[in-house]
Amino acid sequence: MGRDFRWLLASSWTSNVGDGVALAAAPLLIASITSSPILVASGAILQFLPWLLFGLHAGAIADRFDRRRLVMFANAARAVVLAALCVFLVTGTSNIGIVLAVAFLYGTAEVFVDTAGSTLLPMIVQPADLGTGNARLQAGYLVANQFAGPPLGAFLFAAGTAWPFLLEIVCVSLAVVLISRMARTPVPSRGETGERTAVHTDIAEGIRWLWRNPPVRMLVIIILAFNITWAAPWGVLVLYATEHLDLGAVGYGMLTTASAAGGLLATFSFGWLERHISFAALMRIVLTMEVLMHLAFALTSIGWVALVIMFFFGAYAFVWGTISTTVRQRLVPAELQGRVASVNMVGVFGGMVIGQALGGVIAETWGLTAPWWFAFAGAALTLVLVWRPISQIVSAKPVLDETAEVQSSNEP
Numbered sequence: 127m128g129r130d131f132r133w134l135l136a137s138s139w140t141s142n143v144g145d146g147v148a149l150a151a152a153p154l155l156i157a158s159i160t161s162s163p164i165l166v167a168s169g170a171i172l173q174f175l176p177w178l179l180f181g182l183h184a185g186a187i188a189d190r191f192d193r194r195r196l197v198m199f200a201n202a203a204r205a206v207v208l209a210a211l212c213v214f215l216v217t218g219t220s221n222i223g224i225v226l227a228v229a230f231l232y233g234t235a236e237v238f239v240d241t242a243g244s245t246l247l248p249m250i251v252q253p254a255d256l257g258t259g260n261a262r263l264q265a266g267y268l269v270a271n272q273f274a275g276p277p278l279g280a281f282l283f284a285a286g287t288a289w290p291f292l293l294e295i296v297c298v299s300l301a302v303v304l305i306s307r308m309a310r311t312p313v314p315s316r317g318e319t320g321e322r323t324a325v326h327t328d329i330a331e332g333i334r335w336l337w338r339n340p341p342v343r344m345l346v347i348i349i350l351a352f353n354i355t356w357a358a359p360w361g362v363l364v365l366y367a368t369e370h371l372d373l374g375a376v377g378y379g380m381l382t383t384a385s386a387a388g389g390l391l392a393t394f395s396f397g398w399l400e401r402h403i404s405f406a407a408l409m410r411i412v413l414t415m416e417v418l419m420h421l422a423f424a425l426t427s428i429g430w431v432a433l434v435i436m437f438f439f440g441a442y443a444f445v446w447g448t449i450s451t452t453v454r455q456r457l458v459p460a461e462l463q464g465r466v467a468s469v470n471m472v473g474v475f476g477g478m479v480i481g482q483a484l485g486g487v488i489a490e491t492w493g494l495t496a497p498w499w500f501a502f503a504g505a506a507l508t509l510v511l512v513w514r515p516i517s518q519i520v521s522a523k524p525v526l527d528e529t530a531e532v533q534s535s536n537e538p
Contacts, residue, residue, distance in 0.1 A: 130250040130308045137304035139266035144297030146275010151290035174475040176233040184241040185468025186328040193242040200238035215288040245463035248455045256452045265393040272386035332465025341522035350473040355504040357481025359497035388440025406520040412442040417505045424498035
């Protein structure tokens with residue numbers, strides 16, 4: 127799919143190795159400093175709080191500037207924040223306040239990296255190649271972030287608290303170098319007047335466009351609804367695994383590994399699925415499997431059965447994520463990609479916050495399987511409501527066919 131895609135893919139995979147290392151090392155660092163459940167939980171909250179605070183602004187900024195350079199600058203900022211953390215760790219002056227502040231700053235920079243980065247693929251490949259491109263980017267996330275990174279991060283942390291973060295600096299810095307090899311991406315159009323408006327005006331414009339575009343609006347609503355139902359049991363998954371399934375800490379880790387393994391299987395089959403099954407049919411299939419997965423988890427009390435269920439969850443979740451991203455990118459004009467993507471991500475993390483809060487209350491009141499029953503009922507109702515609109519989403523006219531121009535320097 128061209129030279130620029132290869133550089134983007136290499137940069138994404140490299141940065142995902144660093145993020146995977148942090149996925150294990152960051153909680154271990156916090157737990158080594160404090161045993162307070164509130165402070166430990168605060169570290170997890172800081173993973174999505176920056177999205178709720180700055181997600182929409184990141185989308186507006188991505189639609190104002192050279193998106194490739196914005197990714198480079200934000201990744202460089204992450205490397206600087208990590209370097210400061212390493213200084214505190216090596217000198218023995220770190221404390222929980224510093225670590226949480228670093229987590230927040232790092233997460234804030236990551237919002238800008240992910241938002242601007244998500245707009246690059248439609249600028250460098252043809253619309254017909256978006257599905258394959260997104261699948262390969264997602265494969266990098268699964269391999270580097272979910273499989274390779276966390277064990278490496280835990281191993282390096284055992285060798286010394288600063289080592290995993292030093293490696294993360296190397297990965298993030300290398301990602302900057304790799305993406306710099308891409309041809310310069312054009313700055314999104316400012317419309318007929320070319321005048322720069324206030325950021326909040328740009329945000330409002332993006333939200334209005336999304337609200338007035340029924341297919342994209344419905345897609346975002348579907349993602350929000352299914353994230354609420356999914357996050358309800360996911361927030362108490364560790365308790366469900368250790369107490370209800372009696373899997374222990376190792377078994378809990380095996381659940382997430384099984385999910386990643388299923389996702390990897392889907393990466394190899396996605397091309398065949400895309401060629402032989404329509405996107406509308408695939409979307410209905412994977413959302414139906416989501417409903418059935420919730421029911422299966424609610425009914426089982428056997429550990430190995432839960433592992434099998436989680437494997438298939440990882441497979442269809444990968445397919446859903448790839449398809450939904452591809453459909454959105456095809457429908458949104460180039461100059462609005464950042465803002466619409468940011469609204470979508472705010473919906474994702476907002477749904478997770480709402481769902482986890484509901485799941486905690488439901489589990490506390492009715493037991494550890496109750497969130498799965500809630501998720502089953504909520505997802506089933508949502509699926510019935512969106513079954514027909516899915517066809518309208520997929521059949522909508524791809525805006526990118528008319529507005530996007532693939533750079534001539536990106537010829538294979």
